[in-house]
Amino acid sequence: MKIGLLGFGTVGSGVYEIVKSTSTCFFDDIEVKKILVKDEKDKVMDIITTDAEEILNDKEIDLVVEVMGGIHPAYEYIMKALKNKKSVVTANKAVVAAYLKEFTKTAYENGVSFEYEASVCGGIPWIKSLEKVKRIDEVTEVYGIFNGTSNFILDNMTKEGYEFQEILKKAQEKGYAESDPSADIDGIDIMRKLLITSSLAFECEVPEKEIDVFGIRNIQKTDIEYFKNIKCTVKLIAAGKKYEDKYCAVVEPVIFKNERIEAAVPQNFNIGTIYGKTIGELKFYGQGAGKLPTGNAIVQDIIDIIEVKGKLKERKFENKLTKDSSLVSGKYYIRINNEEFEKENSDIIEKKLENSGNLIYITKKIDCYTMRKTAEKYIKEGIFYARFED
Numbered sequence: 001m002k003i004g005l006l007g008f009g010t011v012g013s014g015v016y017e018i019v020k021s022t023s024t025c026f027f028d029d030i031e032v033k034k035i036l037v038k039d040e041k042d043k044v045m046d047i048i049t050t051d052a053e054e055i056l057n058d059k060e061i062d063l064v065v066e067v068m069g070g071i072h073p074a075y076e077y078i079m080k081a082l083k084n085k086k087s088v089v090t091a092n093k094a095v096v097a098a099y100l101k102e103f104t105k106t107a108y109e110n111g112v113s114f115e116y117e118a119s120v121c122g123g124i125p126w127i128k129s130l131e132k133v134k135r136i137d138e139v140t141e142v143y144g145i146f147n148g149t150s151n152f153i154l155d156n157m158t159k160e161g162y163e164f165q166e167i168l169k170k171a172q173e174k175g176y177a178e179s180d181p182s183a184d185i186d187g188i189d190i191m192r193k194l195l196i197t198s199s200l201a202f203e204c205e206v207p208e209k210e211i212d213v214f215g216i217r218n219i220q221k222t223d224i225e226y227f228k229n230i231k232c233t234v235k236l237i238a239a240g241k242k243y244e245d246k247y248c249a250v251v252e253p254v255i256f257k258n259e260r261i262e263a264a265v266p267q268n269f270n271i272g273t274i275y276g277k278t279i280g281e282l283k284f285y286g287q288g289a290g291k292l293p294t295g296n297a298i299v300q301d302i303i304d305i306i307e308v309k310g311k312l313k314e315r316k317f318e319n320k321l322t323k324d325s326s327l328v329s330g331k332y333y334i335r336i337n338n339e340e341f342e343k344e345n346s347d348i349i350e351k352k353l354e355n356s357g358n359l360i361y362i363t364k365k366i367d368c369y370t371m372r373k374t375a376e377k378y379i380k381e382g383i384f385y386a387r388f389e390d
Contacts, residue, residue, distance in 0.1 A: 001306055002033040004055035006077055007067040008042065011091050011118070014295025015065055026303050033061055036068075056080045063305060065298055066090040071098055082106045082114065089301040091118035091294055097192035097208070100199055101317045108314050115301035120193040121146060121270045123293025124286040125300070130201055130274055131313075137276030139201040143239035146193040148268030148288045149176045149184035150216055150236040155266050157224045158233055164219050176268055187215035187251040190238045198240035198249045201274075204319040206240075206249055212325070212372045213251040218384040222356040223335055227255055227386075233263035234386050239328055246324035250368040253386035255333060260389070325369035330390050332363040332371050336383040345374055 003019075005012050012035070019030055034055045035048045042048065055061055056077060064081040066088060068074050074095045081088050083106065090096060096103070096119045107114035117127045121144075133139060145151050149171055156167045168185070171177040183189040191213050198206045216236050227234050237254040241247065256263040261283060265271050270288030275281055287293035331350065334341075335358050342349060342361065348370070353360040363371070368387070375383050 001029055001062045001302070002031050002060050003063045003065055003302065004033060004058065004061045005035040005065050005067065006052065006055065006074075007069070008035050008037050008048070009067065009069075010291045011067040011294045011298070012065070014291035015067065015298050018292065018295050018299050022299075026306070029306070030302065034058065052077055056084060056086075061086060063087045063089065063302060065302070066092055066095075067298070068092065069094070071095050075099055078103060078114075079106060082110055082112060085110050085112055087113040087115070087305050089115045089118075089298050089305070091116075091298055093119040093189070093192045093196065097195045100196060101205055104315045104317070108312060111312065113305045113308070113312060115305065116196070117301050118294045118297035120196050121272055121284070121286070122148075122288040122290060123296050124270055124272065124284050124288065125297070126197070126272050126284055127200065128300075128304075129282070129284055130197065133274050133276045133279055133282065134201070137278050139274060139276055140243065141239075141241045141275040142194075142197050142201050142273065143237055144272035145235050145262060145265050145270050146197075146238050146272065146288065147184055147187075147190040147236060148270060149181070150187075150190070151265060151270070152176050152268045153185070154216065154219075154224075154233075154235060157219070157221065158228065161221065163221045164216070185215050185217045187213040187236065190236060191251050194238035194240060194249055194251060197238070197272075198247070199317055200315065201240060202242045202247055202319060202321060203317055204247065204321045205317050206247070210323045211249045211251065212368050214253070214372055214375065214385065215251070216253060218379075218382045219253070220335070220358075220382075220384065222358055223333075223384055223386075226333070226355050226360065231258050232256060233258055235262055235265070237262070241327040242321065243324070243327055245319075245321055246327065247321040248323060248325050248327035248368070250325075250328050252368060252372070253384075255386050255388045257389070325367040329365055329367040330387045331365055332385050332387050334361040334363065334375075334383065334385045335359070336361070336378050336381060338378060338381055341378060348374065
């Protein structure tokens, strides 16, 4: 099989390295024929081009790997490849989250495959495992730590006592966080991964606007100290639940007791949990990003496509589910130094505390949407909240 790489950055070079250096029998017939880069100065090999059409219109290329990132022109390239009857493998969570149903439908209509294992949880076999569970079980819940950058920040704040801005700077120095870290710390990256996961798990289209998102931008060292004093750890969690014809998807900080597995997930690692009726609870742990882990997931997809030999699987997203925020609810920790907050929200407050000069409120049991809407007014005042895991 001849493949074309759209992109040759961290992940693209990882794919190339694995294909060129692995000697198992699966690689006997895999050849990287063309690689797309942006700049002429990056044309360091004969197979490198700056013209995407050399890949998309090459009849010898059977499969395209898209690792450019972003939505455009990735969307246009993927669609053209599929319509030219080339299978596509991608790690691009942004474009998959935006066009999952369209890509899936177009691939099936053209007799080719569209695979996206590497778009969620990097090197962890998350998508394939979810699909295997679904062969027998109805999946009713998915959740986990799907963003390594936010976990690196929270883990080091907990273990080393950093303030948020200190450890964010270190994450940027290590390459875990971008110069603009918004996608990671505001929960956008993890939201896209949850959208992909929930859509597949519940076989429905999950609109981005229906996912309640609250990140860790406003967390402080004093919050971490409070959680440590009650023998708990906070993590940024993506969670999707389904019950009958209702569902809920939310991204928010969650407070786990220290004996829970999620509390122990270190550094930039990920963990995902799937619930099925007969299989029960399954957890998947590993590297959620990186050159070789993500490249590994892409190459696994390539091998799977070779092995199916035209036996296509049809993924459907036809279930009509209604959002019900009560499916994700609990008591919340809130830190906000504004006494008006108590007056305006007395109906949801169970008790008031003080910690290191900060006002802290513990709510009654409320749903995730109510909590997010309550917090919106106080975002600029530095409000931070997290749900206690039931």
